[in-house]
Amino acid sequence: MSGNITFTIIKPFAVSDGHIGPILNKIHTAGFKISAMRMLWLTQGEAERFYEVHKERPFYSDLVEFMTSGPIVVAVLKKENAVADYRKLIGATDPEKAEEGTIRKEFARSLRENAVHGSDSDENAAFEGSFFFSGLQRF
Ligand code: ATP
Ligand code: MG
Numbered sequence: 001m002s003g004n005i006t007f008t009i010i011k012p013f014a015v016s017d018g019h020i021g022p023i024l025n026k027i028h029t030a031g032f033k034i035s036a037m038r039m040l041w042l043t044q045g046e047a048e049r050f051y052e053v054h055k056e057r058p059f060y061s062d063l064v065e066f067m068t069s070g071p072i073v074v075a076v077l078k079k080e081n082a083v084a085d086y087r088k089l090i091g092a093t094d095p096e097k098a099e100e101g102t103i104r105k106e107f108a109r110s111l112r113e114n115a116v117h118g119s120d121s122d123e124n125a126a127f128e129g130s131f132f133f134s135g136l137q138r139f
Contacts, residue, residue, distance in 0.1 A: 005035065006082040007128035008090075009117035012070035015039075019107045020073055023116065026103055027077060030089050036133040037075040042068050050131060053124075059112070066112055076129045076138060083125055086118045 010023055027034075042050070047064045054060050079085060091102025095114055098105040107115040119125035129138075 002081050002084065003122040003125065004078055004080055004082050005122075005129060006077050006079075006086045006119045006125045007117075007132075008075050008077055008086065008119075009067075010073040010075075011113065011115055011117065012066065012072060013109050013113045014107050014115040015071055015073060017107070017109075019115065023103055023107060026089065026106075030079075030085070032077040032079045032082070032086065035076040035078045036129070036138045037073065038132070038137075039071055039073050040132075041071045044068050050128070062112060074132045076133060083119050083122055087120065090116050090118045 008027075010020055014020070014023060024034075044064060047067045051060065051063055051067070054063060057063075077086060089103060091098030091104040093104075093114060094111045095104040095108035096111075098108070103116050104114050109115075119128055
């Protein structure tokens with residue numbers, strides 16, 4: 001059975017471009033509830049640990065550099081079938097391939113600067129949510 005939580009990050013340029021509000025509006029309109037949320041600036045060590053799964057990928061250091069370039073917003077989202085539904089809402093990794101109306105189509109600058117992160121499995125959603133939030137910080 002699929003789980004009811006996913007985890008998202010509003011990435012550096014989406015924050016500095018002023019897209020926090022419009023992105024949260026899309027999340028709300030799509031029926032997600034915010035379970036936990038906060039703004040922070042990742043250190044290099046934190047970003048390396050968060051993206052450990054991508055360590056062997058050629059874009060790993062580039063990704064870590066980008067994700068530490070400015071403040072981000074992290075959040076746990078609740079909805080039935082949250083992981084799959086949120087991936088649909090954000091669109092393809094490459095915004096040029098993302099469908100009309102998706103968050104990445106509207107707010108991404110490029111493949112790397114693609115506005116938001118969304119968990120790709122229930123297991124990763126659980127890991128990523130716990131990376132940033134304790135049980136006491138979730139509602
Ligand atoms: P995310 O994990 O952020 O939700 P995703 O699951 O769609 O995105 P992944 O394959 O997990 O895509 O890649 C993680 C992130 O790494 C991407 O969101 C993007 O910011 C960056 N990225 C992916 N491919 C490239 C690439 N070829 N060059 C630069 N950055 C990339
Ligand atoms: Mg991913």
